[in-house]
Amino acid sequence: MMKDQLQRFLFEDFQIRGEIANADSSFSEITANHNYTEEVSNLMGELLIATTLLTAMLKFEGKITVQLQGDGPVKMAVINANQNLVLRGTASVDGDTKGLSFEQLVGKGHLMISIAPENGERYQGIVALDHKSLSACLENYFKQSEQLPTRIILHANSKDKMQCAGLLLQTLPAKDADIEKHENNFQHVCALAHTLKAQEIYDLEHDELLFRLYHQEEVRLFDEQAITYQCSCSTERCLSSLASIQPEEILEILKERGAIEMHCEYCATDYRFEINDLQVLLVDTHNQQH
Ligand SMILES: [Zn+2]
Incomplete structure (x- = not known):
């Protein structure tokens, strides 16, 4: 046991x-x-x-x-x-x-x-x-x-x-x-x-x-x-760390690679974000700029 x-x-x-x-x-x-x-x-x-x-x-x-x-x-x-x-x-x-x-x-x-x-x-x-x-x-x-x-x-x-x-x-x-x-x-x-x-x-x-x-x-x-x-990584945490990157830069990576991939060293979980998953992030930042 x-x-x-x-x-x-x-x-x-x-x-x-x-x-x-x-x-x-x-x-x-x-x-x-x-x-x-x-x-x-x-x-x-x-x-x-x-x-x-x-x-x-x-x-x-x-x-x-x-x-x-x-x-x-x-x-x-x-x-x-x-x-x-x-x-x-x-x-x-x-x-x-x-x-x-x-x-x-x-x-x-x-x-x-x-x-x-x-x-x-x-x-x-x-x-x-x-x-x-x-x-x-x-x-x-x-x-x-x-x-x-x-x-x-x-x-x-x-x-x-x-x-x-x-x-x-x-x-x-x-x-x-x-x-x-x-x-x-x-x-x-x-x-x-x-x-x-x-x-x-x-x-x-x-x-x-x-x-x-x-x-x-x-x-x-x-x-x-x-x-x-329990690992503390999550989709939300990945997204909040991506929020510190300029939207232009995110779009650039997406254009180049099709997605943003993140890997947790602790639990070996792979996260993959395509443009649809990042829409909120891009829109939010976009609105803040106006
Ligand atoms: Zn993890």
Whole structure:
């Protein structure tokens, strides 16, 4: 059964929060129509789960973008998400990716996390892609930006079926002054999480999985949130971006090519507009000029 859910949890006795997510159908949809190799698909799956887990950084309504840019065959890979866990993403690939590791796929480059609240200031954080895995790069991001210690586990499988899942553990500011005890608790919780096999995170229900790991601790599991894949492109959006082009220029292209073609890099949808589809746009602009 495919699962697309994120669940947050809290250790009642430690200042530690957690999140667990599975996004199997979103993973299928985000990689559909792209002809990615297994290696690139898995990278997209991990990035999809990572972005989902990081939406907690959005304190209010807005968008978060996690992007990899490097000099490997995967020039760019990006996932956008909003606070309601609606996601889309794409990768730009040039060259052979068969059998390559994460480091070989992305090469030297950067990991960028951008946060754009609907009301408020944009924020962007950048860290070098200099670790063996995406999760290690993200953990390094939290370390470098002097945020709370964070552990991230990511898994994706696109070989036999589409499955991706992950876990995030993060310390909260310690209430008491016993920093050492706090750190020990965090190490303990993380060590247990690392005993999980990928298959267990793919298959187990979240409550079952947390019980298996932390039955000796008091864990509060919050309501699940659905993860949805949806591209934001549409005919209306294409038309509104065409509205910024001079009508004369539009007519010129139509005369030359018979239609205006647009392509969405995210979902690989092709849009085609002939003169009849653009009439409104041409008339509107025409009227404004008089
Ligand atoms: Zn699209």
